[in-house]
Amino acid sequence: MPLSKKEIVNTQLGCSNSNNASAQVKSKKPSTPFATQKTLFSYIQKGLPTPSPGESRPERHGGKEQIPMTPKTPSTRSSNLEKSNGDIEEESLESEEPNFGRRTLRKRVKRRIYVSSEEEEDDDILTQKKPRKKQNGDDEFVCDSRMDEESDGAAMSDVVQNESNCEDEEYNKPKRSNRSKKQVSATSGSLISAQDKLKTFAAATNTRRGTSFLPSSLMTDFEKKKQRAADFKAKNEERYQWLLNVKDADGNPEGSPGYDPRTLYIPKSAWDRFTPFEKQFWEIKSQHWDTVVFFKKGKFYELYERDADIGHTEFDLKLTDRVNMRMVGVPEMAFESWAAQFIAKGYKVARVDQMETAIGKEMREKSNNKKARIVYLTSVFSKCVHADFNISQLQEDKVIRRELTSILTAGTIVDGGLLTNDMSTYCMSIKEECHSEGAPPAFGICFVDTATAEFHLTSFVDDIDRTQFETLIVQIKPKEIIFEKGKLSQRSQRILKDTTHRAIWTGLRPDIEFWDASTTCDEIRFSRYFSKDLKKAYTQDEDNIRDAMEVDDNADDDVIMECSKSDDGTDKWPCAIKEAMKKPLMMSALGGLIWYLRSLKLDSELVSLQNFHIYDPIRHSNSLILDGQTLANLEIFENSLDGSDRGTVFKLLNHCITPFGKRTFKRWLCHPLRNVDAINERLDAVEELNLIPAFQESFCTIFSHFPDLERLISRIHAKTCKVKDFLLVLTAFENLMKAVANLSGFTSQFKSKKLLKLFDYVPDLKPMLQYFKDAFDRQKAENEGHLIPYPGIEKDYDEIKDNLRAIDKQLADHLAEANRKLKTTKIVYKDVGKEIYQLEVPNTIKVPDDWRKLSRTQKVNRYWNPTLQKLIRDLQEAQEVESGILKSIKGRFYEKFDACYHEWLRAVKFIAELDCLLSLAKSSSALGEPCCRPQFVLQGPSVLEFEELRHPCIISGVANDFIPNDTFVGGDQPNIILLTGPNMGGKSTLLRQNCIAIIMAQLGCYVPARRCLMTPFDRIYTRIGANDNILAGQSTFMVELSETSKILHEATPRSMVILDELGRGTSTFDGYAIAYSVLHYLATHIGCLGLFSTHYVMLTQEFSKNPNIALKHMSCQVDQDRKEVTFLYKLVPGVCPKSYGMNVANMAGVPRQIVDRAEIVAAKFEQTSRLQDTLTANRSGIPITTLCDFVYLLKAASRNVDLSEDVGDRALDNQSDREKAERHAKVLKAIIRGITTL
DSSP states (O other), X not given: OOOOHHXXXXXXXXXXXXXXXXXXXXXXXXXXXXXXXXXXXXXXXXXXXXXXXXXXXXXXXXXXEXXXXXXXXXXXXXXXXXXXXXXXXXXXXXXXXXXXXXXXXXXXXXXXXXXXXHHHTSSSOOEEXXXXXXXXXXXXXXXXXXOHHHHHHOOTTSOOOOGGGOOSHHHXXXXXXXXXXXXXXXXXXXXXXXXXXXXXXXXXXXXXXXXXXXXXXXXXXXXXXXXXXXXXXXXHHHHTGGGTSOBOTTXXXXXXXXXXXTOOOOOHHHHHHOOHHHHHHXXXXXXXXXXXXXXXXXXXXXXXXXXXXXXXXXXXXXXXXXXXXXXXXXEGGGHHHHHHHHHHTTOEEEXXXXXXXXXXXXXXXXXXXXXXXXXXXXXXXXXXXXXXXXXXXXXXXXXXXXXXXXXXXXXXXOOTTTOOSSSOOEEEEEEEEOXXXXXXXXXXXXXXXXXXXXXXXXXXXXXXXXXXXXXXXXXXOOSEEEEETTTSOHHHHHHHHHHOTTOEEEEEOBTTTBOOHXXXXXXXXXXXXXXXXXXXXXXXXXXXXXXXXOSSSSOOOGXXXXXXXXXXXXXXXXXXXHHHTTOHHHHHHHHHHHHHHHHTTOHHHHHTTOOEEEOOSSOTTTBOEEOHHHHHHTTSSSOTTTSSSTTSHHHHHOOOOSHHHHHHHHHHHHSOBOOHHHXXXXXXXXXXXXXXXXXXXXXXXXXXXXXXXXXXXXXXHTTOOOHHHHHHHHHHHHHHHHHHHHHGGGGGGOOOHHHHXXXXXXXXXXXXXXXXXXXXXHHHHHHHSSOOBOTTTOHHHHHHHHHXXXXXXXXXXXXXXXXXXXXXXXXXXXXXXXXXXXXXXXXXXXXXXXXXXXXXXXXXXXXXXXXXXXXXXXXXXXXXXXXXXXXXXXXXXXXXXXXXXXXXXXXXXXXXXXXXXXXXXXXXXXXXXXXXXXXXXXXXXXXXXXXEEOOXXXXXXXXXXXXXXXXXXXXXXXXXXXXXXXXXXXXXXXXXXXXXXXXXXXXXXXXXXXXXXEOOOSEEEEEOXXXXXXXXXXXXXXXXXXXXXXXXXXXXXXXXXXXXXXXXXXXXXXXXXXXXXXXXXXXXXXXXXXXXXXXXXXXXXXXXXXXXXXXXXXXXXXXXXXXXXXXXXXXXXXXXXXXXXXXXXXXXTOOHHHHHHHHHHHHHHHHHHHHHHHHHHHHOSSOHHHHHHXXXXXXXXXXXXXXXXXTXXXXXXXXXXXXXXXXXXXXXXXXXXXXXXX
């Protein structure tokens, strides 16, 4: 029944009395169950029968059963929509879904239109809107954030509610009969007077929903908007009371220990009141409460309730009221951009997409309608309904189907459009086992770069300070951390918070979500991740390939190892996982990560690639160890100023031009080489590449704009790669093969073993590329966005194309028949919007009665006829089937490509290796003069010699001003330099530049020095700067001593130790004593090389005669009259007499009177100190360090201590060094025995 004008006005005013539209909508209860069924099935088939009360059998006419096609009492909602949708004031005379075979002429009536989302079922509300052209898709809605008409003119409270959705008390109260009330006929066309409006409004203001005291016609736009917001807020709060006190799915309130922020509790009473659309939304949102859900609706993604508040607060998106919920929206084309912005703010983003088109929905509903008709007829004749037919489910099926297609987080981004840089983004799972707070912890860790599907597994027993754990975190810098709830220690949490400031933390329930080792194995087996046998690329000489391809720099790359067969179904599992099965902590960490990836719908596409590696964060045996503290102190990847890579070593050396080359180079820099042969092979390659500039130019020309193939081939495996990206990959590999052919012409000039090995093992991709070249039309795919196979390649596609051609022929024949029948040649097909193949006929020609007019112009009319309608429906359904087949074919092509995944990956690794070598060559040539190739010595004691060494990160900006310095330690020189000098004199810079030069040399790069001679080091230790650790509850001095303790316990004669101003975090005497003792132990007991800077001048006096310590200082010139210091930044022998702190204070702008007073106090302290030194010197002529050494030797001789262990046997990794140490120890014992005898 259509709404009368009075009812429309009452609806706009929000009235709830017996005369308003709501009372009209809420009709009497049906007297029979059939009437109830009638309103249900009015959404499914408008022609379903509606028996009158007492009616038991269908009517018979002419001996046949006839089912009446028009309900006697149609539902108010359905009829309103039918009426309003057809009364649009436009030239078009047909609604979007016309009733075929029926000609209907309507008057052009100008009236308000009410439409509902989701084909009249999605929202169960009607929203007033202006007539507009309907968009593609099944969602006919208005997005308030983009239409001022709705935001300013249509209130969410101004809705026509059906019986099932009346939630206010007024609607639930018993209604008095309307027969005694004065009503205005819906067809009379009379208008309501202003007095009637005021009376109606007075009734509305008595309700709890109304808050204004003015009728809407007298309100300003601002007042109307404010009124709408107040009305909606009141209704929304009542409807969603359970959101005021949020609980998780188990009923735990926010803030409680067991609260799970990922889930939301929705009471059953609220769930029962939800519309089908609301159920669809909240079913997803309740399982992802901590995630911002982008819900696809038509051409937009919409955010509701709390998500809408986030969008409004963070990004100022326009907040509106819709679908009984607060809402903001963004266009579907801008999803990637908005998702990236939400992720950058630290939010997770869930994407819910429509899983069918309008045609697909109609095809599904057609099947449902047939089922509904059968069930209905059964209910009519047998008075029963099929037990397996759920009417409510059928009603919910009217909502377009949507599914959660992906969840995007900062650590699991796989789409190239959302990735902000070329470096790896890691998601890390951590399993920790620590029996007590003071016990050494054991870790199992698994992390993955989801963009390349590369997994790494590791496990280790760490020290109490968690050195290896911190090193791993600094190396990887995970964006997302998965951990076991209640099992991660406080110390580990503090390290994570201190090193990963913006990482997302996700706690999983032990065993249930964070699986143990046994459950992990079972889940992998049941999920059949490795049932697909990927073609192995490494089928030739594995050892030679390992030598040629430094993918992980001698790491345990178990993927390329042959695995033994197994009887438990694990024979196809990657060897890295087989190794992890022996270590429960490692396997459990993998299980936690797989569970989390499964919740993001990423597990299958990532795990099934079988790209697993065993990772060693330290690599004791084959690389220079750079722990987390050293990486931070030397600013390898991040500077201390703003945390960026500006001025870092990585920024200096990374000249790679491919994304996968940059990632590989970062791995190289984390683990510089230790093996001299491997270092020299790289240096040989770098030297030759610098001698062939034409090779560098050719490589840069070809690969400077290369796509990120490593990431794209993993997207192809996951079948989420776009067609244009797939074509880009094929073109890139074709260019790669051409480039290899061109670059191979230079191999005749190569003498480097590394370069020759690289080119020898480039895979031959030509046969695979030729297959794809012959399989589909590349140009068509680029233009149309589909992989359209050539005839004979895919049988099902050939069949559907034949069907489409047959329909096209029928359409052409039908047009010819229409021209012949009407005796004209002017009838043509015309597409207008979604109504395609309209027969355009001059208006002078009379058409048959069964032709239905769709649109017209001044000269022509356009029609459909029954035959044409059927052909169009056949065409649309065939096109839908074709679209499905094309999607399937795309997946088939992707599978064929993925079958050779390791071949493609091997080619990518080849380019990455070559790119890294060229990067080292470019870095070497960019150092300027002087620079040299480092020379390495294996035999004898450790040695480090630099002549005219410069800091590589500083010379790039001030090359002409930087003062070079010589450094000689070890060998014939003392092992340690005790460095003094004025504040700001360049001591810390000197310490850092020596360490960075060592890293560059062992990386395979030239160094900025005239000469470099060194022993390959096993580790660099640094203790630089004064920093506290508030998160760890440690003071500055405690941090100092913790780092120093690690050095004393782990340093070896092959280590390089840097200590900068040790002891300044406590009192002068305590600091001096600690610095004294540490320096003495390093020089006498450990025998490592090092640089020890200090402001304790007394240390220089105590160690002036120690043969293992050289005294040097940074020179300067002092103008006493002007109290100014000129820093010369030159390392010279001797001791700096003063630190010149007062001069620096004067330069810093400290008030003059304070500086003068400080000088007087300092002079007194200095005089007192000198007197004490004189008294001490008079007591004994032997320095206390010598006395300590002598006493130690006496004790060692009397107790028969093995001195070879104390002198550094823990680091002697070859037999010759060990034998020398033992011989020296024997000689030393003989000397001691002689002394004791005397």
